[in-house]
Amino acid sequence: MLDRHKRPLGTLRISVTDRCNLRCAYCMPEDEYVWLPSASILLATEIERLARVFVEHGVRELRLTGGEPLLRPDLVDVVARLSRLGVDLALTTNGVLFGDHAKALREAGLSRVTVSLDTLRPDRAKAMSKTTRLADVIASLDAARAHGFVDTKINMVVLRGRNDDEIADMLALGRDKGVEVRFIEYMDVGGATRWSMADVVTKDEIKARISAVCGPVESISPASSRAPATRFRAKDGTTFGVIASTTQPFCGTCDRARITADGVLFTCLYAENGVDLRQPLRAGATDESLWATVSETWQARTDRGAEDRSRSPTRDVLIPVTRLRADPHREMHTRGG
Ligand SMILES: C[S@@+](CC[C@H](N)C(=O)[O-])C[C@H]1O[C@@H](n2cnc3c(N)ncnc32)[C@H](O)[C@@H]1O
Numbered sequence: 632m633l634d635r636h637k638r639p640l641g642t643l644r645i646s647v648t649d650r651c652n653l654r655c656a657y658c659m660p661e662d663e664y665v666w667l668p669s670a671s672i673l674l675a676t677e678i679e680r681l682a683r684v685f686v687e688h689g690v691r692e693l694r695l696t697g698g699e700p701l702l703r704p705d706l707v708d709v710v711a712r713l714s715r716l717g718v719d720l721a722l723t724t725n726g727v728l729f730g731d732h733a734k735a736l737r738e739a740g741l742s743r744v745t746v747s748l749d750t751l752r753p754d755r756a757k758a759m760s761k762t763t764r765l766a767d768v769i770a771s772l773d774a775a776r777a778h779g780f781v782d783t784k785i786n787m788v789v790l791r792g793r794n795d796d797e798i799a800d801m802l803a804l805g806r807d808k809g810v811e812v813r814f815i816e817y818m819d820v821g822g823a824t825r826w827s828m829a830d831v832v833t834k835d836e837i838k839a840r841i842s843a844v845c846g847p848v849e850s851i852s853p854a855s856s857r858a859p860a861t862r863f864r865a866k867d868g869t870t871f872g873v874i875a876s877t878t879q880p881f882c883g884t885c886d887r888a889r890i891t892a893d894g895v896l897f898t899c900l901y902a903e904n905g906v907d908l909r910q911p912l913r914a915g916a917t918d919e920s921l922w923a924t925v926s927e928t929w930q931a932r933t934d935r936g937a938e939d940r941s942r943s944p945t946r947d948v949l950i951p952v953t954r955l956r957a958d959p960h961r962e963m964h965t966r967g968g
Contacts, residue, residue, distance in 0.1 A: 632688070634898070634932035641692065641857060641886035643685045645678060647709060648698040649892050649965040653725050654761040655749070657788060658822045661761065667965070671893040675705050677912055679712035681890060684921050690888075692719040698892065698965070701728035707735045714740020721745065723786070725760075726768035733774040744775050745784040745813075750794045751804060759793060772808040783810040784872070789832040790817055798837060799844045802869055813860045813872035819940060820900055834875035838863065845869045857884045880937030888929065891965050896928060901936025 633639055654661045673681070682693055693713055700706055701724055713720050721743035722736070729736075729746065736744075748768055750756050756765040775783040787794070787801050798814065805812040814837045819826035842848050846866025852858070859881060860872030875881075882899075889897045894909030906928050911921060 632926055632929060634929055636883070636933065636935070638884070638932070639886055640685075640688075640690060640888055640929050642694065642888070643682065643690050643692070644694045644696055644887055644889045645682065646697050646890065646892045646965060647678065647695055647700045647706065648672065648703045650702050651697065651699040651725070652702060652727055652762075653699065655788075655822075656759055657790065657817060657826070660822055660824060667891075667893045671909065673890075673892065673894045673909060675709045675712055677894065677909070678709055679716075680912065680918075681894070681908060681921065682713055683716055684918050684925065685888070686716045686718050687918070688922055688926070690718065692721070694721045694723060696723040699725055699727075701725075701732060707732065707739045710736055710741045711739040719743070723747065724771070725762075726771035727762065727764045728767075729771040730767060730774040733771070733778045733780070737778040737780060742780060743782050744780050745786055746771055746775070746810075747786045747788075748801070749787050749790075750797055751800050752797070755794060759790075769804070772804075772810055776809060783808075785810055785812045786815055786874075787812055788815045788817055789837060791830045791832050793830075795832045795840075798840050802841065802845070802871060805871070806869060811862075811870055811872060813874055815874040816877040818876050818937070828877075831877050833878045834861070834873045835878075837873055841865055841869075841871065857886050876937050877941065880935075880941055882935035882938045885934075888925075893965075896925060898928060898932045899934030899936040901940060902934055 649667050651659050653659070695709065700722055703709065710720065720741055722741055723745045724747070726746040726748065729744065746768065749759055753763070753765050756762050772783065785801065785805055789795050789798065801812050816834060817823070817826065817831045838848050842865060848863040848865045850861060851864045851870065852862045859876070860874045862870060862872045864870045889900070890908065891897070891905065894907065894912060895905035896908050897905040906924060908921060908924065911924065
């Protein structure tokens with residue numbers, strides 16, 4: 632099944648909660664939030680049912696995200712249910728609570744984890760994300776290794792003047808912990824209410840800074856890759872990835888659908904509107920009719936949100952906070968990064 636730009640549906644990102652225990656300035660700045668009512672949050676059984684429908688029709692990767700997935704009390708149950716579907720199952724977390732649950736999550740069948748970590752300095756972690764638990768985040772990388780997680784990654788959003796002097800330090804931590812770092816260009820999505828191109832450290836700049844320390848870098852991503860990160864290897868053997876969503880959007884190979892914590896299907900991180908799957912699910916829809924809704928939506932898909940953004944003449948202006956609050960679904964914490 633292909634969309635209008637001939638892109639297959641291969642990956643499903645499932646936001647399991649809109650809540651987060653951090654307040655990263657570029658994602659969920661300190662503010663008043665209208666949380667999804669708890670009755671509207673999908674139950675573990677409902678997540679399983681929807682995921683099964685996607686998997687039965689060819690989805691090969693499920694990624695749990697949020698909000699912060701570890702805030703969901705039944706996350707281990709969600710993982711156990713999804714792991715039985717037999718496809719690649721991964722989690723994106725801020726790492727604060729991961730160490731406490733790593734063993735149970737691994738035993739429930741989770742095999743891959745990505746930990747978001749933007750700085751190694753406690754004062755900056757406090758300033759950037761309002762957390763005093765940086766040590767727990769770093770320890771989560773050890774917990775992942777100790778409990779047999781494979782292919783663990785660090786996601787670092789690089790912000791000019793705030794943490795861009797820590798690129799080499801983050802690579803060193805990655806080498807030390809045996810995990811690969813993926814540097815993410817700052818994107819003007821959702822909660823990035825003060826986004827400005829001036830704050831973006833581009834992929835080319837990130838590569839140049841790394842080659843100054845580690846030697847020349849070469850691309851090691853296969854040409855056919857649908858992964859968001861382009862991977863590189865430096866002369867000294869260090870490998871890393873860069874997600875250049877802002878300067879080199881990869882909409883042309885995007886195979887990702889997203890479901891919000893309350894069951895709304897989005898076919899692009901930037902889409903204004905989604906399709907409610909919770910209502911039919913709770914009204915007793917069959918798997919066939921749920922899939923009919925999903926496939927109709929996917930086949931009509933024309934989204935190239937990041938590319939459209941990069942062409943927009945207004946992308947350097949502040950996004951009015953009121954507009955964002957009017958539609959909480961546009962925010963990364965409901966839609967999942
Ligand atoms: C929204 S979070 C949700 C999962 C989890 N709470 C975490 O921190 O990984 C997923 C990812 O999106 C990234 N992200 C959020 N806002 C972003 C932005 N404006 N630009 C680039 N990446 C962003 C975060 O850094 C994180 O790696």
